[in-house]
Amino acid sequence: MKLKDPKKTELIYAATLRLVKQHGLTALNMAAIGKEAKLGMGTLYVYFKSKEELINSLFKHLKQLNTARIYSSVKPNAPFKVNVKELYDNYIFNRVNFYEEHFFIEHCSGSHFLDKEARKLDESAFTGVFELLNRGKSELLVKEIDNALLIAHMMGSANELVNFCMQQKIKINKSFLDKTFSLCWDSIKK
Amino acid sequence: MKLKDPKKTELIYAATLRLVKQHGLTALNMAAIGKEAKLGMGTLYVYFKSKEELINSLFKHLKQLNTARIYSSVKPNAPFKVNVKELYDNYIFNRVNFYEEHFFIEHCSGSHFLDKEARKLDESAFTGVFELLNRGKSELLVKEIDNALLIAHMMGSANELVNFCMQQKIKINKSFLDKTFSLCWDSIKK
DNA sequence: AATATAAGCGAATAATTATTCCATAATTGA
DNA sequence: TCAATTATGGAATAATTATTCGCTTATATT
Known part of the structure:
Protein backbone atom coordinates (compact mmCIF):
# COMPACT_ATOMS: atom_id res chain seq x y z
CA MET A 1 0.00 0.00 0.00
CA LYS A 2 1.01 3.59 -0.48
CA LEU A 3 1.86 5.77 2.53
CA LYS A 4 1.01 9.43 3.10
CA ASP A 5 3.83 11.72 2.13
CA PRO A 6 4.76 13.91 5.13
CA LYS A 7 6.14 16.55 2.76
CA LYS A 8 2.65 17.08 1.35
CA THR A 9 1.42 18.39 4.68
CA GLU A 10 4.22 20.96 4.65
CA LEU A 11 3.41 21.81 1.03
CA ILE A 12 -0.21 22.47 1.95
CA TYR A 13 0.80 24.53 4.98
CA ALA A 14 3.22 26.64 2.93
CA ALA A 15 0.68 27.22 0.18
CA THR A 16 -1.92 28.29 2.73
CA LEU A 17 0.46 30.78 4.33
CA ARG A 18 1.37 32.31 0.98
CA LEU A 19 -2.27 32.67 -0.03
CA VAL A 20 -3.37 34.21 3.25
CA LYS A 21 -0.54 36.71 3.09
CA GLN A 22 -1.41 37.64 -0.50
CA HIS A 23 -5.20 37.73 -0.41
CA GLY A 24 -6.23 37.50 3.23
CA LEU A 25 -7.92 34.77 5.20
CA THR A 26 -11.35 35.78 3.90
CA ALA A 27 -10.35 34.90 0.33
CA LEU A 28 -8.80 31.57 1.21
CA ASN A 29 -10.42 28.59 -0.52
CA MET A 30 -9.59 24.96 -1.08
CA ALA A 31 -9.30 25.18 -4.86
CA ALA A 32 -6.70 27.93 -4.50
CA ILE A 33 -4.75 25.94 -1.91
CA GLY A 34 -4.72 22.92 -4.20
CA LYS A 35 -3.50 24.96 -7.13
CA GLU A 36 -0.86 26.82 -5.10
CA ALA A 37 0.44 23.58 -3.59
CA LYS A 38 0.23 21.88 -7.00
CA LEU A 39 -1.99 19.16 -5.61
CA GLY A 40 -5.44 17.97 -6.56
CA MET A 41 -8.43 19.04 -4.53
CA GLY A 42 -9.01 15.49 -3.41
CA THR A 43 -5.48 15.19 -2.05
CA LEU A 44 -6.15 18.01 0.42
CA TYR A 45 -8.90 15.89 1.93
CA VAL A 46 -6.55 12.95 2.38
CA TYR A 47 -4.44 15.10 4.70
CA PHE A 48 -7.19 17.18 6.34
CA LYS A 49 -10.80 16.29 6.78
CA SER A 50 -12.02 19.83 6.19
CA MET B 1 -42.18 58.82 -3.96
CA LYS B 2 -40.55 57.31 -0.97
CA LEU B 3 -37.12 58.50 0.16
CA LYS B 4 -34.28 56.43 1.56
CA ASP B 5 -34.26 56.33 5.32
CA PRO B 6 -30.85 57.48 6.57
CA LYS B 7 -31.43 55.54 9.78
CA LYS B 8 -31.43 52.30 7.79
CA THR B 9 -27.83 52.84 6.77
CA GLU B 10 -26.91 53.18 10.43
CA LEU B 11 -28.95 50.09 11.24
CA ILE B 12 -27.06 48.10 8.65
CA TYR B 13 -23.71 49.44 9.86
CA ALA B 14 -24.52 48.61 13.46
CA ALA B 15 -25.68 45.11 12.60
CA THR B 16 -22.51 44.50 10.61
CA LEU B 17 -20.29 45.64 13.48
CA ARG B 18 -22.08 43.39 15.96
CA LEU B 19 -21.80 40.39 13.67
CA VAL B 20 -18.12 40.90 12.90
CA LYS B 21 -17.32 41.26 16.58
CA GLN B 22 -19.27 38.10 17.43
CA HIS B 23 -18.31 35.78 14.60
CA GLY B 24 -15.47 37.43 12.70
CA LEU B 25 -15.29 38.99 9.26
CA THR B 26 -14.89 35.60 7.60
CA ALA B 27 -18.35 34.51 8.76
CA LEU B 28 -20.09 37.72 7.71
CA ASN B 29 -22.84 37.24 5.12
CA MET B 30 -25.68 39.30 3.73
CA ALA B 31 -28.48 37.07 5.04
CA ALA B 32 -27.12 37.44 8.56
CA ILE B 33 -26.81 41.21 8.21
CA GLY B 34 -30.42 41.44 7.03
CA LYS B 35 -31.65 39.36 9.92
CA GLU B 36 -29.57 41.22 12.53
CA ALA B 37 -30.71 44.60 11.20
CA LYS B 38 -34.28 43.32 10.90
CA LEU B 39 -34.41 44.23 7.22
CA GLY B 40 -35.09 42.18 4.12
CA MET B 41 -32.22 41.00 1.99
CA GLY B 42 -33.35 43.17 -0.87
CA THR B 43 -33.29 46.29 1.28
CA LEU B 44 -29.58 45.90 1.84
CA TYR B 45 -29.12 46.28 -1.91
CA VAL B 46 -31.12 49.50 -1.94
CA TYR B 47 -28.50 51.02 0.32
CA PHE B 48 -25.40 49.25 -0.96
CA LYS B 49 -24.80 47.78 -4.37
CA SER B 50 -22.78 44.84 -3.04
C1' DA C 1 -56.98 62.17 -3.13
C1' DA C 2 -54.56 60.45 -6.97
C1' DT C 3 -50.40 59.30 -8.97
C1' DA C 4 -45.79 58.30 -9.58
C1' DT C 5 -41.74 56.75 -7.84
C1' DA C 6 -38.82 54.36 -5.17
C1' DA C 7 -38.37 51.72 -0.75
C1' DG C 8 -39.09 47.31 1.29
C1' DC C 9 -39.31 42.35 1.19
C1' DG C 10 -38.00 37.54 0.74
C1' DA C 11 -38.32 33.84 -2.61
C1' DA C 12 -35.85 32.53 -6.72
C1' DT C 13 -31.55 32.46 -9.13
C1' DA C 14 -26.69 32.83 -9.93
C1' DA C 15 -22.21 32.40 -8.39
C1' DT C 16 -18.91 30.68 -5.57
C1' DT C 17 -16.75 27.29 -2.98
C1' DA C 18 -16.49 23.04 0.05
C1' DT C 19 -16.75 18.22 -0.27
C1' DT C 20 -17.26 13.78 -2.43
C1' DC C 21 -16.50 10.37 -5.85
C1' DC C 22 -14.32 7.66 -9.07
C1' DA C 23 -10.85 6.32 -12.20
C1' DT C 24 -5.92 5.89 -12.14
C1' DA C 25 -1.24 5.58 -10.32
C1' DA C 26 1.96 4.39 -6.92
C1' DT C 27 3.89 1.67 -3.38
C1' DT C 28 4.13 -1.71 0.15
C1' DG C 29 4.24 -6.47 1.55
C1' DA C 30 3.65 -11.28 0.34
C1' DT D 1 5.84 -10.21 -9.79
C1' DC D 2 1.38 -9.73 -8.07
C1' DA D 3 -2.22 -8.31 -5.23
C1' DA D 4 -3.99 -5.25 -2.00
C1' DT D 5 -4.32 -0.93 -0.44
C1' DT D 6 -4.19 3.78 -0.38
C1' DA D 7 -2.69 8.14 -2.37
C1' DT D 8 -3.69 11.30 -6.19
C1' DG D 9 -6.22 14.44 -9.34
C1' DG D 10 -9.84 16.65 -11.02
C1' DA D 11 -14.63 16.34 -12.53
C1' DA D 12 -19.15 16.07 -10.45
C1' DT D 13 -22.02 17.33 -6.70
C1' DA D 14 -23.58 19.61 -2.58
C1' DA D 15 -23.75 23.46 0.22
C1' DT D 16 -23.44 28.05 1.03
C1' DT D 17 -24.01 32.68 0.02
C1' DA D 18 -24.37 36.90 -3.04
C1' DT D 19 -27.46 39.10 -6.03
C1' DT D 20 -31.66 39.81 -8.67
C1' DC D 21 -36.54 40.00 -9.47
C1' DG D 22 -41.26 40.82 -9.11
C1' DC D 23 -44.45 42.11 -6.04
C1' DT D 24 -46.32 45.05 -2.27
C1' DT D 25 -46.17 49.18 0.46
C1' DA D 26 -45.13 53.79 1.74
C1' DT D 27 -44.77 58.56 0.88
C1' DA D 28 -43.45 62.83 -1.60
C1' DT D 29 -45.59 65.74 -5.02
C1' DT D 30 -49.39 67.59 -7.68
Missing part, protein backbone atom coordinates in the same frame (compact mmCIF):
# COMPACT_ATOMS: atom_id res chain seq x y z
CA LYS A 51 -10.90 23.39 5.57
CA GLU A 52 -11.53 24.14 9.22
CA GLU A 53 -9.29 21.31 10.36
CA LEU A 54 -6.56 22.45 8.02
CA ILE A 55 -6.63 25.95 9.49
CA ASN A 56 -6.70 24.77 13.11
CA SER A 57 -3.96 22.29 12.51
CA LEU A 58 -1.71 24.89 10.91
CA PHE A 59 -2.44 27.41 13.65
CA LYS A 60 -1.43 24.99 16.42
CA HIS A 61 1.66 23.92 14.52
CA LEU A 62 2.83 27.52 14.14
CA LYS A 63 2.13 28.47 17.74
CA GLN A 64 4.34 25.67 19.00
CA LEU A 65 7.14 26.47 16.57
CA ASN A 66 7.19 30.14 17.52
CA THR A 67 7.18 29.75 21.27
CA ALA A 68 10.21 27.51 20.98
CA ARG A 69 12.08 29.88 18.66
CA ILE A 70 11.82 32.97 20.86
CA TYR A 71 13.31 31.56 24.05
CA SER A 72 15.96 29.30 22.52
CA SER A 73 19.01 31.60 22.76
CA VAL A 74 18.39 33.36 26.09
CA LYS A 75 21.10 32.72 28.73
CA PRO A 76 19.78 32.84 32.32
CA ASN A 77 23.02 34.13 33.85
CA ALA A 78 23.46 37.18 31.64
CA PRO A 79 22.70 40.66 33.05
CA PHE A 80 19.04 41.61 33.03
CA LYS A 81 19.23 44.23 30.28
CA VAL A 82 21.22 41.86 28.05
CA ASN A 83 18.49 39.26 28.40
CA VAL A 84 15.74 41.72 27.63
CA LYS A 85 17.61 42.85 24.54
CA GLU A 86 18.19 39.26 23.45
CA LEU A 87 14.50 38.49 23.81
CA TYR A 88 13.56 41.69 22.01
CA ASP A 89 15.86 40.95 19.09
CA ASN A 90 14.63 37.36 18.89
CA TYR A 91 11.04 38.46 18.94
CA ILE A 92 11.45 41.01 16.17
CA PHE A 93 13.73 38.78 14.13
CA ASN A 94 11.21 35.99 14.41
CA ARG A 95 8.33 38.15 13.34
CA VAL A 96 10.21 39.47 10.32
CA ASN A 97 11.58 36.16 9.15
CA PHE A 98 8.34 34.33 9.68
CA TYR A 99 6.08 37.18 8.75
CA GLU A 100 3.64 35.00 6.83
CA GLU A 101 3.23 32.79 9.88
CA HIS A 102 2.42 35.69 12.19
CA PHE A 103 0.14 37.25 9.64
CA PHE A 104 -1.77 33.99 9.49
CA ILE A 105 -1.87 33.63 13.28
CA GLU A 106 -3.23 37.13 13.80
CA HIS A 107 -5.94 36.79 11.24
CA CYS A 108 -7.02 33.43 12.59
CA SER A 109 -7.24 34.82 16.10
CA GLY A 110 -10.11 37.09 15.11
CA SER A 111 -11.87 34.59 12.89
CA HIS A 112 -14.57 32.03 13.66
CA PHE A 113 -12.34 29.18 12.52
CA LEU A 114 -10.38 28.44 15.69
CA ASP A 115 -11.54 25.75 18.07
CA LYS A 116 -11.13 25.86 21.87
CA GLU A 117 -7.87 23.96 21.89
CA ALA A 118 -6.29 26.43 19.47
CA ARG A 119 -7.49 29.41 21.48
CA LYS A 120 -6.00 28.04 24.69
CA LEU A 121 -2.61 27.60 23.03
CA ASP A 122 -2.73 31.24 21.99
CA GLU A 123 -2.47 32.48 25.59
CA SER A 124 0.30 30.53 27.30
CA ALA A 125 3.31 31.84 25.31
CA PHE A 126 4.58 34.57 27.66
CA THR A 127 5.46 32.91 30.94
CA GLY A 128 9.18 33.27 30.18
CA VAL A 129 8.96 37.05 29.81
CA PHE A 130 6.89 37.22 32.98
CA GLU A 131 9.67 35.65 35.01
CA LEU A 132 12.32 37.83 33.45
CA LEU A 133 10.38 40.98 34.35
CA ASN A 134 10.06 39.79 37.95
CA ARG A 135 13.83 39.48 38.08
CA GLY A 136 14.12 43.03 36.72
CA LYS A 137 11.83 44.32 39.44
CA SER A 138 13.76 42.53 42.17
CA GLU A 139 16.94 44.17 40.85
CA LEU A 140 15.11 47.54 40.98
CA LEU A 141 15.63 48.02 37.25
CA VAL A 142 11.99 47.90 36.16
CA LYS A 143 9.01 50.10 36.97
CA GLU A 144 6.45 48.68 39.39
CA ILE A 145 3.76 48.16 36.78
CA ASP A 146 1.78 44.95 36.28
CA ASN A 147 3.79 42.51 34.14
CA ALA A 148 0.87 41.88 31.82
CA LEU A 149 0.73 45.59 30.99
CA LEU A 150 4.48 45.81 30.45
CA ILE A 151 4.31 42.82 28.12
CA ALA A 152 1.33 44.19 26.21
CA HIS A 153 3.18 47.47 25.80
CA MET A 154 6.40 45.94 24.49
CA MET A 155 4.75 43.30 22.35
CA GLY A 156 2.31 45.78 20.86
CA SER A 157 5.14 48.12 19.99
CA ALA A 158 7.24 45.35 18.46
CA ASN A 159 4.37 43.94 16.42
CA GLU A 160 3.40 47.30 15.00
CA LEU A 161 6.99 48.22 14.19
CA VAL A 162 7.42 45.00 12.25
CA ASN A 163 4.13 45.45 10.41
CA PHE A 164 5.17 48.96 9.46
CA CYS A 165 8.54 47.82 8.17
CA MET A 166 7.03 44.99 6.17
CA GLN A 167 4.49 47.28 4.55
CA GLN A 168 7.12 49.88 3.70
CA LYS A 169 9.61 47.18 2.71
CA ILE A 170 12.13 48.52 5.19
CA LYS A 171 14.93 46.10 6.03
CA ILE A 172 15.50 45.61 9.75
CA ASN A 173 19.17 45.78 10.74
CA LYS A 174 21.19 46.14 13.94
CA SER A 175 20.82 49.92 14.00
CA PHE A 176 17.04 49.62 13.72
CA LEU A 177 16.93 47.07 16.54
CA ASP A 178 19.11 49.23 18.79
CA LYS A 179 17.09 52.36 18.08
CA THR A 180 13.69 50.80 18.68
CA PHE A 181 14.95 48.84 21.68
CA SER A 182 15.86 52.16 23.26
CA LEU A 183 12.17 53.06 23.06
CA CYS A 184 11.20 49.88 24.88
CA TRP A 185 13.95 49.96 27.44
CA ASP A 186 13.44 53.62 28.36
CA SER A 187 9.75 52.99 28.83
CA ILE A 188 10.07 50.12 31.31
CA LYS A 189 13.28 51.07 33.17
CA LYS A 190 12.94 52.57 36.61
CA LYS B 51 -21.34 43.31 0.08
CA GLU B 52 -17.99 44.70 -0.90
CA GLU B 53 -19.37 48.21 -1.17
CA LEU B 54 -21.05 47.86 2.19
CA ILE B 55 -17.79 46.89 3.84
CA ASN B 56 -15.77 49.61 2.13
CA SER B 57 -18.38 52.21 2.89
CA LEU B 58 -18.51 51.28 6.56
CA PHE B 59 -14.74 51.20 6.76
CA LYS B 60 -14.40 54.70 5.35
CA HIS B 61 -17.21 55.99 7.54
CA LEU B 62 -15.51 54.65 10.67
CA LYS B 63 -12.09 55.94 9.69
CA GLN B 64 -13.44 59.44 9.31
CA LEU B 65 -15.40 59.32 12.55
CA ASN B 66 -12.39 58.13 14.48
CA THR B 67 -9.93 60.61 13.07
CA ALA B 68 -12.30 63.41 14.03
CA ARG B 69 -12.84 62.02 17.52
CA ILE B 70 -9.18 61.72 18.34
CA TYR B 71 -8.16 65.22 17.39
CA SER B 72 -11.32 67.09 18.42
CA SER B 73 -10.26 68.15 21.90
CA VAL B 74 -6.59 68.92 21.26
CA LYS B 75 -5.70 72.58 21.83
CA PRO B 76 -2.79 73.74 19.62
CA ASN B 77 -1.47 76.24 22.16
CA ALA B 78 -1.13 73.86 25.08
CA PRO B 79 2.33 72.63 26.09
CA PHE B 80 3.69 69.77 24.05
CA LYS B 81 3.44 67.09 26.73
CA VAL B 82 -0.13 68.12 27.56
CA ASN B 83 -1.09 67.66 23.91
CA VAL B 84 0.55 64.27 23.68
CA LYS B 85 -1.28 63.14 26.82
CA GLU B 86 -4.58 64.47 25.51
CA LEU B 87 -4.09 62.60 22.27
CA TYR B 88 -3.06 59.46 24.11
CA ASP B 89 -6.11 59.54 26.37
CA ASN B 90 -8.41 60.23 23.43
CA TYR B 91 -6.91 57.40 21.46
CA ILE B 92 -7.30 54.84 24.24
CA PHE B 93 -10.72 56.10 25.27
CA ASN B 94 -11.84 55.91 21.68
CA ARG B 95 -10.61 52.40 21.22
CA VAL B 96 -12.32 51.18 24.35
CA ASN B 97 -15.63 52.89 23.77
CA PHE B 98 -15.80 51.99 20.11
CA TYR B 99 -14.18 48.61 20.38
CA GLU B 100 -16.46 47.00 17.78
CA GLU B 101 -15.49 49.66 15.28
CA HIS B 102 -11.79 49.11 15.73
CA PHE B 103 -12.20 45.37 15.68
CA PHE B 104 -13.92 45.73 12.33
CA ILE B 105 -11.28 48.13 11.00
CA GLU B 106 -8.43 45.84 11.94
CA HIS B 107 -9.95 42.81 10.37
CA CYS B 108 -10.77 44.66 7.19
CA SER B 109 -7.22 45.93 6.91
CA GLY B 110 -5.92 42.42 6.38
CA SER B 111 -8.73 41.26 4.13
CA HIS B 112 -9.11 41.38 0.36
CA PHE B 113 -12.24 43.52 0.64
CA LEU B 114 -10.77 47.01 0.83
CA ASP B 115 -10.42 49.10 -2.32
CA LYS B 116 -7.61 51.56 -2.98
CA GLU B 117 -9.50 54.55 -1.65
CA ALA B 118 -10.14 52.81 1.65
CA ARG B 119 -6.51 51.77 1.97
CA LYS B 120 -5.34 55.30 1.36
CA LEU B 121 -7.65 56.61 4.07
CA ASP B 122 -6.16 54.04 6.40
CA GLU B 123 -2.77 55.70 6.16
CA SER B 124 -3.59 59.39 6.31
CA ALA B 125 -5.06 59.29 9.80
CA PHE B 126 -1.83 60.18 11.53
CA THR B 127 -0.76 63.45 9.93
CA GLY B 128 -1.88 65.26 13.08
CA VAL B 129 0.41 63.18 15.28
CA PHE B 130 3.17 63.61 12.73
CA GLU B 131 3.04 67.37 13.06
CA LEU B 132 2.84 67.22 16.82
CA LEU B 133 5.96 65.06 16.97
CA ASN B 134 7.80 67.53 14.72
CA ARG B 135 6.93 70.25 17.19
CA GLY B 136 8.25 68.05 20.01
CA LYS B 137 11.51 67.58 18.16
CA SER B 138 11.89 71.31 17.47
CA GLU B 139 11.41 71.92 21.21
CA LEU B 140 14.09 69.28 21.86
CA LEU B 141 11.66 67.20 23.87
CA VAL B 142 11.53 64.16 21.59
CA LYS B 143 14.20 61.67 20.49
CA GLU B 144 15.47 62.06 16.93
CA ILE B 145 13.80 58.90 15.65
CA ASP B 146 11.70 58.70 12.48
CA ASN B 147 8.14 59.85 13.24
CA ALA B 148 6.64 56.80 11.59
CA LEU B 149 8.55 54.57 14.00
CA LEU B 150 7.57 56.64 17.02
CA ILE B 151 3.94 56.44 15.95
CA ALA B 152 4.06 52.71 15.29
CA HIS B 153 5.61 52.23 18.72
CA MET B 154 2.98 54.28 20.59
CA MET B 155 0.03 53.07 18.59
CA GLY B 156 1.09 49.45 18.82
CA SER B 157 1.46 49.76 22.57
CA ALA B 158 -1.91 51.48 22.96
CA ASN B 159 -3.73 48.97 20.76
CA GLU B 160 -2.33 45.98 22.55
CA LEU B 161 -3.05 47.46 25.98
CA VAL B 162 -6.67 48.03 25.00
CA ASN B 163 -7.01 44.54 23.54
CA PHE B 164 -5.60 43.09 26.72
CA CYS B 165 -8.00 45.06 28.90
CA MET B 166 -10.99 44.12 26.78
CA GLN B 167 -10.11 40.43 26.89
CA GLN B 168 -9.56 40.51 30.66
CA LYS B 169 -12.57 42.78 31.14
CA ILE B 170 -10.41 45.33 32.96
CA LYS B 171 -11.97 48.79 33.23
CA ILE B 172 -9.72 51.61 32.10
CA ASN B 173 -9.58 54.55 34.51
CA LYS B 174 -7.45 57.66 35.07
CA SER B 175 -4.83 55.77 37.04
CA PHE B 176 -4.46 53.23 34.23
CA LEU B 177 -4.10 55.98 31.64
CA ASP B 178 -1.48 57.82 33.72
CA LYS B 179 0.49 54.66 34.37
CA THR B 180 0.57 53.47 30.78
CA PHE B 181 1.17 56.97 29.45
CA SER B 182 4.34 57.07 31.53
CA LEU B 183 5.54 54.10 29.47
CA CYS B 184 4.92 55.95 26.23
CA TRP B 185 6.28 59.29 27.34
CA ASP B 186 9.48 57.89 28.85
CA SER B 187 10.14 55.99 25.64
CA ILE B 188 9.94 58.96 23.28
CA LYS B 189 11.25 61.79 25.49
CA LYS B 190 14.79 63.01 24.90
